[in-house]
Amino acid sequence: MIINQGKSVAITYTLTLDNGETVDSNVDGKPLRYTQGSEEIIAGLEQALEGRRAGETFQVSIEPENGYGVLSEEAYIQVPLQHLPEEARQIGAxxxxxGPQGQELQGVITEVSDAMATLNFNHPLAGEVLHFEVTVVQVEEA
Known part of the structure; x- marks a missing residue:
């Protein structure tokens, strides 16, 4: 069966970055299940899976625009230190x-001065080229 719109798909994968760092892998665990076309996984990976079959193994590199997005300067926010808990006033916290719609956002402190801290609210993988090695485990009707 071929992966196309509406199919239930199970994959195993390993995700690495340009520097060779392995960010995530489920190869020795439970396969990731998703429905093709439902935007449950990043767009670039979903596009790369279209038309493939169970048993196929392939590699694909996904540019930031089709992954977790490009780095956005608007996602860097300056916050007065007095508004932060004392234990969080350090780089990496x-x-x-x-967020504006009440969603929960995570920010990482990237700079600290005497009076201000800079928080980065970009996704941790924003701006990264994502390198996947994927095996299609199963394809079936949803």
């Missing part, structure tokens, strides 16, 4: 905030 992760803070949670509410």
């Amino acid at each position: 992760v803070l949670t905030a509410k």
Whole structure:
């Protein structure tokens, strides 16, 4: 059966970055299940899976525009230190905030000065080229 719109698909994958760092892998675990065309996985990976069959193994590199997006300068926010918990006033600290629609956002402190901290609210993989090695485990009707 071929992967196309509406099919239930199970895959195993390993995700690495340009620097060779392995970010995620489910090869020794439970396959990832998704429905093709439902935007449950990143667009570039879903496009690369279209037309493939169970048993196929392939590699694909996905540019940021089809992955987790490009780095956005608007996602860097300056916050006065007095608004941050004392234990979070250091580079690398992760803070949670509410977005404009009430969604939960995570920011990482990237700079700290005497009075201000810079938080980066981009996705941690934004701006990265994503290198996947994928095996299609199963394709079936949803």
